[in-house]
Amino acid sequence: MFFKPNVEDENMGLEYKFSCTSPLEKAFEKMLLLRKTESLIESLLESGKIYGPCHLGLGQEAVSVGVIDCLQNEDAVFAGHRGHNAYIAKTNDIFGLLSELGRKASGCSRGYGGSTFLTNKARGFWGTMPILSGPIGAAAGVSFGSKLIGRGQITVVFIGDSLAEQGIFHEVLNFSSLYRLPILFVCENNGYSCNVKINDRQPARSIVDLAEAQKIPAISTDGNNYFEVVKATDRLLEICRSDDGPVFLEAKTFRQSSHTGFVRSKDIGVERDCDEIKYWNARDPIVQFKKVNCFNDLHYWENLEVKLTYKISNFLDRTWKAVESKSEVDPKEFYGKSLSDKVELSSIENIKFRPEVFGNLDKKNHTYLEVLQDAIQEIIQADPKVLIIGQGQSSPWDSGKWVAKFFKEFDGRQIFETPVSEAATTAVGIGLAIYGLRAIVTHPRFDFMLLAMDQIVNQAAKIHFMSGGKIRVPLVVRVQLYRGNGQGAQHSQSLHSMFSHVPGLKVFMPAVPTDVSTLLKIAVYSDDPVLFIDDKWLHDWNNFMPDQTDIDPINPGPRCICEGTDITIVGIGYTTRLCYEAALELKAMGIQAEVFDLRVLNPLDCQLIVESVKVTGKILVVDMAWRNCGVAGEVLAQVFEHMSSIQKPCFYSRRLTLPSTGAPASGVQESDFYFDRKVILEEVMKGF
Ligand SMILES: Cc1ncc(C[n+]2csc(CCOP(=O)(O)OP(=O)(O)O)c2C)c(N)n1
Numbered sequence: 001m002f003f004k005p006n007v008e009d010e011n012m013g014l015e016y017k018f019s020c021t022s023p024l025e026k027a028f029e030k031m032l033l034l035r036k037t038e039s040l041i042e043s044l045l046e047s048g049k050i051y052g053p054c055h056l057g058l059g060q061e062a063v064s065v066g067v068i069d070c071l072q073n074e075d076a077v078f079a080g081h082r083g084h085n086a087y088i089a090k091t092n093d094i095f096g097l098l099s100e101l102g103r104k105a106s107g108c109s110r111g112y113g114g115s116t117f118l119t120n121k122a123r124g125f126w127g128t129m130p131i132l133s134g135p136i137g138a139a140a141g142v143s144f145g146s147k148l149i150g151r152g153q154i155t156v157v158f159i160g161d162s163l164a165e166q167g168i169f170h171e172v173l174n175f176s177s178l179y180r181l182p183i184l185f186v187c188e189n190n191g192y193s194c195n196v197k198i199n200d201r202q203p204a205r206s207i208v209d210l211a212e213a214q215k216i217p218a219i220s221t222d223g224n225n226y227f228e229v230v231k232a233t234d235r236l237l238e239i240c241r242s243d244d245g246p247v248f249l250e251a252k253t254f255r256q257s258s259h260t261g262f263v264r265s266k267d268i269g270v271e272r273d274c275d276e277i278k279y280w281n282a283r284d285p286i287v288q289f290k291k292v293n294c295f296n297d298l299h300y301w302e303n304l305e306v307k308l309t310y311k312i313s314n315f316l317d318r319t320w321k322a323v324e325s326k327s328e329v330d331p332k333e334f335y336g337k338s339l340s341d342k343v344e345l346s347s348i349e350n351i352k353f354r355p356e357v358f359g360n361l362d363k364k365n366h367t368y369l370e371v372l373q374d375a376i377q378e379i380i381q382a383d384p385k386v387l388i389i390g391q392g393q394s395s396p397w398d399s400g401k402w403v404a405k406f407f408k409e410f411d412g413r414q415i416f417e418t419p420v421s422e423a424a425t426t427a428v429g430i431g432l433a434i435y436g437l438r439a440i441v442t443h444p445r446f447d448f449m450l451l452a453m454d455q456i457v458n459q460a461a462k463i464h465f466m467s468g469g470k471i472r473v474p475l476v477v478r479v480q481l482y483r484g485n486g487q488g489a490q491h492s493q494s495l496h497s498m499f500s501h502v503p504g505l506k507v508f509m510p511a512v513p514t515d516v517s518t519l520l521k522i523a524v525y526s527d528d529p530v531l532f533i534d535d536k537w538l539h540d541w542n543n544f545m546p547d548q549t550d551i552d553p554i555n556p557g558p559r560c561i562c563e564g565t566d567i568t569i570v571g572i573g574y575t576t577r578l579c580y581e582a583a584l585e586l587k588a589m590g591i592q593a594e595v596f597d598l599r600v601l602n603p604l605d606c607q608l609i610v611e612s613v614k615v616t617g618k619i620l621v622v623d624m625a626w627r628n629c630g631v632a633g634e635v636l637a638q639v640f641e642h643m644s645s646i647q648k649p650c651f652y653s654r655r656l657t658l659p660s661t662g663a664p665a666s667g668v669q670e671s672d673f674y675f676d677r678k679v680i681l682e683e684v685m686k687g688f
Helices: 023-046 061-069 084-091 094-101 134-149 161-165 167-178 207-213 226-243 274-281 285-293 298-324 335-341 368-382 398-403 422-435 446-460 496-500 513-525 574-588 607-616 631-641 667-673 677-685
Strands: 076-079 125-128 155-160 183-189 218-222 247-252 386-390 415-417 438-443 475-481 506-508 530-535 559-562 567-571 593-597 600-602 618-626 652-658
Touching: 023 061, 023 084, 023 094, 023 285, 023 298, 061 084, 061 155, 061 183, 061 226, 061 247, 061 285, 076 084, 076 134, 084 094, 084 125, 094 298, 125 134, 134 155, 134 167, 134 183, 134 422, 134 446, 155 161, 161 167, 161 183, 161 207, 167 207, 167 422, 183 207, 183 226, 207 218, 207 247, 218 226, 226 247, 226 285, 285 298, 368 386, 368 398, 368 513, 386 422, 422 438, 422 446, 422 475, 438 446, 438 513, 446 475, 446 496, 475 513, 496 506, 496 530, 496 600, 496 618, 496 631, 506 513, 513 530, 559 574, 567 574, 567 607, 567 677, 574 593, 574 618, 574 677, 593 607, 607 618, 607 631, 618 631, 618 677, 631 652, 652 677
Parallel strands: 076 125, 076 155, 155 183, 183 247, 218 247, 386 415, 386 438, 438 475, 475 530, 506 530, 567 593, 567 618, 618 652
Antiparallel strands: 506 600, 559 593
């Protein structure tokens, strides 16, 4: 069903009003509306009136209109980079689309997304995403969320044929089939990826085979024939709605335009095949619609086409004029700035934590691990909207240890064991988060989490920005950092610096046990994605538990854990423990070290550290990770940027980091590779 605008819609006065009332004529009118809108965009591109890449859907209208005609209003739609058709078919928001292409503040993503990031959740269109691997996983997450909440909603995701060449495709199909998600995958197979034919990219088998191999019912159909698309979609949706499992449609079609832009005869530097274009033009979806439907009265449909074309063209002229009159995005306004500046928390007053929301003070004499276990149990029990998904959650060892005590109680309700699919699991977490749940995705190692880098950096960290602030991603990615134990170079990497580089992603790395509880709660109730680093070498730490009642949930920066005036020492994760122990020894030697736990790596606020260096004139930053382009260097840089305000000259500044090599697998080499408290003491003494 087409979306019916309600009174709250922003662009109501600019709606296209359909003339046709019979379903067939209306479908025809919709296809023409899509065609004419894309043609207008093509000419606006040519005249330079709109900016940036546009992947036009000319020639592929029957797929979007056919599929979306079979949906209910409340069903959710995602699409990829070539998403204009699906956007219009689901929302009828042509003003929002054209404004977005014109980078106007009135755009559906407020001018921050452009052609490839369109969103209008109020009308059931959740998003297009320019990275090919984006929409499929987020759609699976929304579908998972709707299944858990029991809304009976179907999620549809439009993908291109090249996605079958990407790992995420197979991971998401596997995940969706396993959890029997109510999702319809629509592969618009137009035979090309940029200028490369499908036969040069994939072996001779059907894309449908890939879905069937995952036990997903699938149909391949003529995507240029509206009636065939509707027939296939109806059949698949019937299965999906009754059986609650995923279904797959391959719609064979052809794009009449080039990959991007307005020159139809060219595709990324090569001429397109004229015979092929001619062949497909004869099978144009609008031509086919008239032919199939003419009942020997082609004349009637051609007349209707002329009338509708006139009406649509007038509407588009008016709409583009309205768009031109709107102001462009404010060049000085960046949502990203506020993203990296502070934590924004959702209303949490209904969630009862003990003894208060932030800062559990009853955790004395417990280890880091015990505090972590207690905190996650408290969160899960207090809030049914919090979900944990990830590898190893059902195992009481390693990654699942934090939920082992209560796993059975919440298994399949709030805690889910997942396949070994880092990218899909993270993508599903993103979908759950944008659906409105509080998702915690957990990864057993940083090393494995690299397979989800795309989802974390390209999707989770960007969606709020690219949607012009319209979509929030309240996702926690909990990663376990585990070193040593002979695990070697692919199971021991501390990659916190790499992730701290990314705006839009907050990075928490608590060390002090009390903070573990507090920061986990802040992470879960932050409206933006947070990487929460669980440092396994701290799990048994219980000998230092100062209360901190004044933690600022909006700006939880570094924390001073030991006061002193002779040298400033900064620890990061596990090294905070070593620095603290070193400070106790230094005290006995008459040196008063001021020790900080950096705690929050992004946003990084070094103000307290700067103040300390003003007094001590000496700083040592200790990071059990690589030196080059690392957080330790960033802390020193921030201190030096404030040098002018440092009264006493800073005559000693050092970093203690790991050697620039992979972690060894041999125990003997490990004890040389990882430094201990004594090495910190030696470094400190160089400053005296
Ligand atoms: C992960 C990723 N790799 C590469 C690209 C660059 N890219 C954008 S569109 C495209 C072709 C996609 O082809 P297909 O999926 O068949 O969709 P079509 O463009 O034909 O509609 C490519 C390679 C990208 N956006 N994302």
